[in-house]
Amino acid sequence: MTHAFDDLRIFLGNVGWRDVLDVLIVALILYQLLKLVRGTQAAQLLVGLVVLLVVDLVATALDLRLLKYVFANGGQAILIAAVVLFQPELRRALDQVGRLAPVRAFLPHPAGGGVVRLVDEVIRAAGSLSERRTGALIVFERGTGLENVAATGVRINGETTAEMLATVFFPNSPLHDGAVIIRDEHIVAAGCVLPLADAIPGVGRMGTRHRAALGLTLQSDALVLIVSEETGLISVAHQGKVYRGLDQAKLRDMLVTLLGGEPGQSRVPIPRPFLRSSGVRATRR
Numbered sequence: 430m431t432h433a434f435d436d437l438r439i440f441l442g443n444v445g446w447r448d449v450l451d452v453l454i455v456a457l458i459l460y461q462l463l464k465l466v467r468g469t470q471a472a473q474l475l476v477g478l479v480v481l482l483v484v485d486l487v488a489t490a491l492d493l494r495l496l497k498y499v500f501a502n503g504g505q506a507i508l509i510a511a512v513v514l515f516q517p518e519l520r521r522a523l524d525q526v527g528r529l530a531p532v533r534a535f536l537p538h539p540a541g542g543g544v545v546r547l548v549d550e551v552i553r554a555a556g557s558l559s560e561r562r563t564g565a566l567i568v569f570e571r572g573t574g575l576e577n578v579a580a581t582g583v584r585i586n587g588e589t590t591a592e593m594l595a596t597v598f599f600p601n602s603p604l605h606d607g608a609v610i611i612r613d614e615h616i617v618a619a620g621c622v623l624p625l626a627d628a629i630p631g632v633g634r635m636g637t638r639h640r641a642a643l644g645l646t647l648q649s650d651a652l653v654l655i656v657s658e659e660t661g662l663i664s665v666a667h668q669g670k671v672y673r674g675l676d677q678a679k680l681r682d683m684l685v686t687l688l689g690g691e692p693g694q695s696r697v698p699i700p701r702p703f704l705r706s707s708g709v710r711a712t713r714r
Contacts, residue, residue: 551567562657570617585618626643646669655671
């Protein structure tokens with residue numbers, strides 16, 4: 430016991446502030462990594478990689494030559510496979526680094542008045558579509574570029590107005606089934622195809638539109654407004670979560686705040702409330 434305390438005292442005596450800083454940085458990186466994969470399919474993949482690591486350690490300890498040979502020669506392949514499998518999570522991690530305050534300080538920010546006008550036009554269109562129970566997917570591009578998603582649709586490059594959005598999502602029109610991409614207050618493209626998220630246990634039944642919105646927000650920092658075709662209710666997807674049952678004021682403040690404005694800025698009235706407090710269970714027909 431005395432030797433153990435002596436060894437501990439010697440070890441602590443050799444630890445400097447750089448070592449403490451090193452450990453804290455590594456711990457923070459691991460913590461952020463676990464936050465990124467928590468609740469996603471990548472969590473199961475991470476468990477599988479840990480199991481493979483344990484098997485490798487056991488093979489080394491027991492001197493199992495065949496297993497040691499497999500892991501020694503297949504390590505690079507496993508590393509490449511991990512990068513491919515964790516591509517969405519790595520993209521989200523780099524995106525979060527790019528959205529840190531010191532980095533974004535050098536990037537241009539949209540004017541608050543323009544954001545308010547954009548939000549009011551989108552909410553006006555969503556209210557009209559909701560009353561007619563016309564499904565819609567409206568994507569707001571933020572820090573992460575969505576050019577690859579816009580390439581799957583038809584180029585519009587027009588001003589964002591409620592009338593334009595209502596025309597795009599008009600039933601039986603060629604573009605009504607896809608998503609609209611909005612960048613810098615302009616409609617970039619319509620009829621775009623979004624990546625579908627896997628079914629999430631405990632969330633309940635989700636339609637294709639909600640799964641598509643979740644899939645995009647899991648791969649980027651985009652903000653997606655969904656109008657349910659079945660119920661007419663409106664919800665918002667952001668960072669892999671769907672916010673349902675938002676009242677009119679909360680919806681506007683959420684959109685304005687996340688798009689770079691300030692809550693309470695909007696003064697343009699909406700004709701009448703079109704959101705209900707109940708949850709959304711949308712199914713795309």
